[in-house]
Amino acid sequence: MKLFKSGRNAYLMASPYLAWAVIFILVPLAMVVYYGFTDGNGSFTLNNVVRISDPGYFKALWRSIYLAVISTLICFLIAYPLGMILSSMKLSNNAFLVTLFILPMWMNFLLRTLTWMTLLEGKGVINTLLDIVHLPAINIINTPGAIILGMVYNFLPFMILPIYNSLSRIDENIINAARDLGADSVQTFMRITLPLSVPGIISGITMVFIPALTTFAISTMLGGSKILLIGNIIEQQFTLVYDWHLGSGLSIVLMIFILINMIVQAVYDKEGGALG
Amino acid sequence: MKKILERIYLGIILLFMYAPIVTLIVLSFNLSKSRARWGGFTLNWYIRLFSDRAVASALMNTLSIAVLATIFSTIIGTITCIAMIGLSPRLRSVITGVTNIPMINADIVTGISLMLLFRFLHIGSGFMTILLAHITFDIPFVMLSVMPRIKNMNFYVYEAALDLGATPFYAFRKTILPDLMPGVISGALMAFTMSLDDFIITYFTKGSGFETLSTLIYNEVKRGIQPEIYALSAIIFVVVLTLLLINSGASDNIIKEKK
């Protein structure tokens, strides 16, 4: 390639971003690690990380994992059949329909959560409608159920998009070939379609699980600030308690989950990450 | 039969996704302050919204941050993508790896890490800190949409232009830049939407006394929802929707022109 007469020009052009990335991506993460492993006097300690085992914090972490797993599972169960239907359609307006399903992804998630606050309230829209048809009211606002609903509603498009992409990339003739070799539709699905869509499933799970695990806004809005998630605990350390060391220590625990997720993703995603 | 079941399934999911949004927009025109009863049509909440000083300043903050963050991230992101061609594969994968961090990392961690940095550097919180944070998380989105263009580019056209006597700069402007443009535009629109949309990172980097629309909504919601918020939400939905349609339309048109 002759675009660059020498490698130096390219390095010169890349250097502003390199500097930017070091200052605003790497250094801040290093600071989280530094604060997480030091106390107020600046000496090394494991206390902040270990305090995740405090009953209150551990319960919040466990609850976060539990709710995130359920939400991710529900998203998957809804999104997979949807992805299969969408990828099997050969309509000319297919692209529009797919856009319709992932469009909410781009809408402010506070507003999306707000809508469910409005709908689920004790005297909200849903209960008023139920009342009109003489059905008993549902009271799930301020319960874990409402948080799960909020998570599913917010993160569903993040599951649909990668699953749809991986399913629509499967060559139709590969499916035909499996049928041709004697597999019935269930066998074809279990042995060909499902295994070939695993990268999409993994990336969907990552994209739903991490934000669900770390959210604090959804639990604040739909859990009535009584059901604390690990995100709420960390948020409070930075905005109420001002214990940055503890907040960083607990964040390091979260980062371990994120790291595991990154590794799983890297193993399955042969294209080498989003930018690969 | 299978077809009908499939249609019903799609319909239910679409209803689940859009009915709440529609409800919210309807409520923004509801005269009754009660959220469950229709009290007649009104534009009251919109009028109240526009006369609200706090909303106006939050809107200004949001827009100016989004515009500036888009401009800076688009320039830095595009230049870096072009530079990637001339870099060693090693450095290329390092950049790719680092750039993936803000996209894979949890927003709450990105938010607090930047907060720690700004406190440490004593950068006054507010406009500047949010802008720096937004540029940081916007750059990966710009690169994400420019990089595929770089990868599929036919560099022989550039060499042909040089061969025909063009200066390197002229050849770049006439061959490579037009090829990159659709990616740059959609990257810029994506950065703009992400910036408008962000709550978590803004929340941690804003400091006190400075609000964007997202943080304003969050504060209001914690206090109890006022109908003005519905009006504001309705407007934001419509604006984001328009931006997205322009974005998909723009890339479609460019594709058609190329054919």
Added chain:
Amino acid sequence: MPKTLISLEHISKSFGSQLVLDDLSLSIYENSFVTLLGPSGCGKTTTLRIIGGFETPDNGRVIFDGEDITRLAPNKRQLNTVFQKYALFTNMNIAENIAFGLKIKNKPESYIKDKISYALKLVNLEGYETRMPDSLSGGQQQRIAIARAIVNEPKVLLLDEPLGALDLKLRQDMQYELKRLKEELGITFIYVTHDQEEALTMSDHIVVMNQGYIQQEGTPEQIYNEPENAFVADFIGDSNIIRSTMIRDELVEILGTRFACVDKGFGENKPVDVVIRPEDVELLPPGEGSMDGVVTGLTFKGVHYEMDVEAGGFEWLVHSTRLSEVGKKVSIKVDPFNLQIMNVPESEDEEAISETV
């Protein structure tokens, strides 16, 4: 008389408003190598997919070994397909790909193992069991696709442009491989291609298709030497097709000059199309042939020269191993049995066919 294995009876198929196959009937004999040949969009692939069970015809029946299989699912049919671009299972290694059909049928492990090594030997890829499809070249993937199909011992192997993605040299090698395989396996091959040379090289029987109709069927020699209409003549090899008048039996007037021919039964003073293969045109010194002309173009083609000769207001395509320079005056001679006389299309339908040529 060989036994009919597959017969297609009055098959029609439309996609939306587009009629792809129109009342097509075709018999395929056991143990033959049949090629469906035609330009893209002629309906050849749709015909193959109907036999394979991937499309259901709107009308008509597919009879296989005496049984109606029109609506039978692909996994219940005793035939296997080699797909365009191979369609290997990218989540499985080579051995697992080949074993797929056998595992579905719950064959014992030892049997499957034997079959895999037999099939790999047959396609000259021994030792590739644990490789992944992505790591193989196009030609190798193609052989695996064939191996994967034949281990199931189908009565018929359907091949959908299997060599289309390969480069020329590899394609020629694979043509011989396929012929050898066909001989060794002793089963019926139904082969779809748009490459007339491929069809002529490999087939026992060629079915030339265009716009959903069968234009002509026959042995490669029949198709090449006695094309029945202008489409077939033009599609199979180069040819000179000239609108002429049949004066009477065994005499035709081409571009104002009368030529002796061997065809009879076209009537008197009837318009006909005459097909003359470029290698059948002889160039003699002026005045010694039937029609004088002048050489206007010359290209060296390796085994022969290709010349354009202007004679009687028509540009003749001539292949010869003897060179005639541009500008040289020559005379054209054609042996009577090398003049192929064809009926001029009558109906509008047939007219439409020749217009697309």
